[in-house]
Amino acid sequence: MATKVKSVFYCQSCGYESSKWMGQCPGCKEWNTFVEEVIKPSVTGKTSKASSARGLGAGDNVNKPMKLSEITLNEEDRYDTHIGELNRVLGGGLVKGSLTLVGGDPGIGKSTLLLQTARLLAADKRKVLYISGEESLQQIKLRANRIGEFTDNMELLCETDLGTIEETIRRHAPEVVIIDSIQTMFNENVSSAPGSVSQVRESTGVLMRIGKQLGISIFIVGHVTKEGTVAGPRVLEHMVDTVLYFEGDRHASYRILRAVKNRFGSTNEIGVFEMRSEGLVEVENPSEFMLEGKPENASGSVVTCSVEGTRPILIEIQALVSHTNFNFPRRQANGTDYNKVNLLMAVMEKRVGLELSSYDCYINLAGGMKLIEPALDLSMCMAIVSSFRNRPIPDDVIAFGEVGLSGEVRSVNMPDVRISEAQRLGFKTCIVPKAVADKYKKSFKGIELIGVSSVQEAVSMIK
Numbered sequence: 001m002a003t004k005v006k007s008v009f010y011c012q013s014c015g016y017e018s019s020k021w022m023g024q025c026p027g028c029k030e031w032n033t034f035v036e037e038v039i040k041p042s043v044t045g046k047t048s049k050a051s052s053a054r055g056l057g058a059g060d061n062v063n064k065p066m067k068l069s070e071i072t073l074n075e076e077d078r079y080d081t082h083i084g085e086l087n088r089v090l091g092g093g094l095v096k097g098s099l100t101l102v103g104g105d106p107g108i109g110k111s112t113l114l115l116q117t118a119r120l121l122a123a124d125k126r127k128v129l130y131i132s133g134e135e136s137l138q139q140i141k142l143r144a145n146r147i148g149e150f151t152d153n154m155e156l157l158c159e160t161d162l163g164t165i166e167e168t169i170r171r172h173a174p175e176v177v178i179i180d181s182i183q184t185m186f187n188e189n190v191s192s193a194p195g196s197v198s199q200v201r202e203s204t205g206v207l208m209r210i211g212k213q214l215g216i217s218i219f220i221v222g223h224v225t226k227e228g229t230v231a232g233p234r235v236l237e238h239m240v241d242t243v244l245y246f247e248g249d250r251h252a253s254y255r256i257l258r259a260v261k262n263r264f265g266s267t268n269e270i271g272v273f274e275m276r277s278e279g280l281v282e283v284e285n286p287s288e289f290m291l292e293g294k295p296e297n298a299s300g301s302v303v304t305c306s307v308e309g310t311r312p313i314l315i316e317i318q319a320l321v322s323h324t325n326f327n328f329p330r331r332q333a334n335g336t337d338y339n340k341v342n343l344l345m346a347v348m349e350k351r352v353g354l355e356l357s358s359y360d361c362y363i364n365l366a367g368g369m370k371l372i373e374p375a376l377d378l379s380m381c382m383a384i385v386s387s388f389r390n391r392p393i394p395d396d397v398i399a400f401g402e403v404g405l406s407g408e409v410r411s412v413n414m415p416d417v418r419i420s421e422a423q424r425l426g427f428k429t430c431i432v433p434k435a436v437a438d439k440y441k442k443s444f445k446g447i448e449l450i451g452v453s454s455v456q457e458a459v460s461m462i463k
Contacts, residue, residue: 006038007036007037007038008036008037009021009022009034009035009036009037010034010035010037010196010197010198011025011027011028011030011033011034011197012033012034012035012196012197014027014028014030015027015197015201016028018034021034021036022034035192035196035197037191037192037196037197037198038191038192076095076096076264077095077096078092078093078094078095078096079093079094079095079096079121079124079126079175079176079217080093080094080124081093081094081117081120081121082120082121082123082124083113083116083117083120083282084282084284085257085271085272085273085282085283085284086113086117086257086271088269088271088309088311089244089257089258089259089262089265089269089270089271090242090259090262090264090265091259091262091264091265091266091269092264092265094176094217095217095241095264096175096215096217097211097212097214097215097216097217098211098217098218098241098242098263098264099204099207099208099211099218099220099239099240099241099242100217100218100219100220100240100241100242100243100244101182101220101222101236101237101240101242101243101244102114102219102220102221102222102244102245102246103221103222103223103224103243103244103245103246104224104245104246104247105224105246106223108246108247108248108255109246109255109273109275109280110180110221110246111135111143111180111221112143112147112275112279112280113246113257113273113280114130114178114180114219114221115130115140115143115144115147115178115279116147116279116280117178117219118130118154118176118178119144119147119148119150119154121153121154121175121176122150122151122152122153122154123151123153125153126153126175126176127153127155127172127173127174127175127176128153128154128155128174128175128176128177128178129154129155129157129168129169129172129174129176129177129178130154130155130156130157130178130180131156131157131158131159131165131168131177131178131179131180132156132157132158132180133158133159133160133179133180133181133184133185134180134181134184135158135180136158137156137158140156141156146277146278146279147278147279148278148279155172155174160184160185160186160194161186161188162185162186162187162188162203162206163187163188165179165185166206166210169210169214169216170210170214173214173216174216175216175217176216176217176218176219177207177211177216177217177218177219178218178219178221179207179218179219179220179221180221181220181221181222181223182200182203182204182207182220182221182222182236183195183200183222183223185199185200185203186199186203187199187202187203187206189202190202200236201236201239204220204236204239204240205239207220208239208240220240222236237260237261240261241262241263241264242259242261242262242263242264243259243260243261243262244257244258244259244260245257245258245260247370248368249368252368253274253275253276254272254273254274254275254283254289254367254368255272255273255274255275255280256270256271256272256273256369256370257270257271257272257273258270258271258308266309266310268308268309269308269309269310269311270308270309270311272286272289274289286311286313287312287313287314287315287421287425288425289367290313290314290315290316290366290367290369291303291314291315291316291425293366294316294366294395296395297392297395298392299386299387299389299390299391299392299393300318300319300320300321300383300384300386300387301316301317301318301319301383301386301392301393302316302317302379302382302383302386302393302397302398302399303315303316303317303379303397303398303399303422303427304317304375304376304378304379304398304399304400305375305398305400305418305421305422306369306371306373306375306376306400307373307375307413307414307417307418310417312414312417312418312420312421313369313421314398314421314422314425315365315366315367315369315371316365316366316367317363317364317365317366317376317379317380317383318363318364318365318366318383319361319362319363319364319380319383319384319386319387320360320361320362320364320387321356321359321360321361321362321384321387321388322359322360323358323359323360324358324359324360329356329357329358329359329360329361330360330361330362331345331360331361331362332361332362332363333362333363333364334362334363334364334365335363335364335365335368335369335370335371336363336365336370336371336372336376336380337372340372340377340380341361341363341380343405344377344380344381344384344403345361345384347381347403347404347405347407347455348381348384348385348455348459350407351406351407351454351455351456352385352407352455352456352459354385354388356384356388359388361384363380363383363384373412374402374410374412375400375401375402375412375413375418376400377401377402377403378399378400378401378402378403378409378431378433378452378455378458379398379399379400381403381455381458381459382399382431382458382459382462385459385462386462389462391462391463393462394429396426396427396428396429397427397428397429397430397431398422398427398429398430398431399430399431399432399458400412400415400418400430400431400432401431401432401433401436401452401458402433403455407454407455407456408453408454408455409433409434409452409453409454409455409457409458410433411433411435411436412433412436415432415433415436415439415440416440416443419432419440419444419447419449420444422447423444423446423447427447428446428447428448429447429448429450430447430448430449430450431450431452431458431461432449432450432451432452433451433452433453434451434452434453435451436449436451437449437450437451438451
């Protein structure tokens, strides 16, 4: 009997599946993103029947449940990538047999970072295989010459056929494999075109099986959509062990590497890099880097401290408040949540009594950082009031704290780490929630802790 061929429609943006074509995707609300793909049914469901027919017992090749007390924990076998910022984001190094997805905008530096990682691993006598489906061998060599000298432990392969790639990996048995990019890989068992939902999902599944079976650490590069997420089905991020995103403006010099998923470490760590002619260079002290060029005695400027994972980062928040020329004031936020800015302005208008409804407001996080931490609330309020009153905040003052709808200032996590970082960089005054000031006032010498219980108390200092 001939098998029946089934057609399924997938959304190319989010992977939503439907039995018929639709103009707008119910999942991501995008228009004209559905494509038709043919699904070939596979023969399943026979293993259990055959096993029961043969009379297999409970202990014959069958997984058995185990008690927690019977499970032993072993430290993961990790490779040192010799890039400190990358090691930090990965949780201490590259885990053997792991599958890591690296996403980011075009030209942000994904291939450059992985090529630098391959160079350092090869210099550490690790066997590395770099597989490219987008660039020729000559193009990769031109980029490699700008980075530095490579050893013979790294080999290059330009191929998109996943069958050939699997055969090459099994034959050469490298320790680390880099796939650039997953959207160019082609599995001949899938009838759809490269880059489609089915191709990306099946190709990732094959690579995951190879990595787990042979203990090979695999990096795969993923293109991103206009929203900044990895193109293809959402299940792609669920399949891999680690998801890393490269953030930042491609025209700026800095880059932020952020872990949004990590089965072997924290998901809050970030790595900071600077793009130079010789490649990506680590920024070991991001606070000093972010505060470079800060104007002196300028209204609407205040420094705050954010914590990403275990790393405190000082960053300048800039605000510009000006009278609007339109019926509706304009509000714009660069680097933080636009809705948060509207909320804080409503709090200050209601609780502080500032008439901000007829003023435009622009918020910018200097350096291009993207942060939505609640600890930035107090500093944003002070920057807005400073610009509104045209009164500068002293350059040696730093502020952090969460602001509630009643105007109260709440405590945030890891305040001692934030205060220590501010003191290390020479700040003399720290405006913090009152509970934090009462707890740590005796612990820090050389920096004055001013505790505030409401946003009214904080903005009253701006005269």
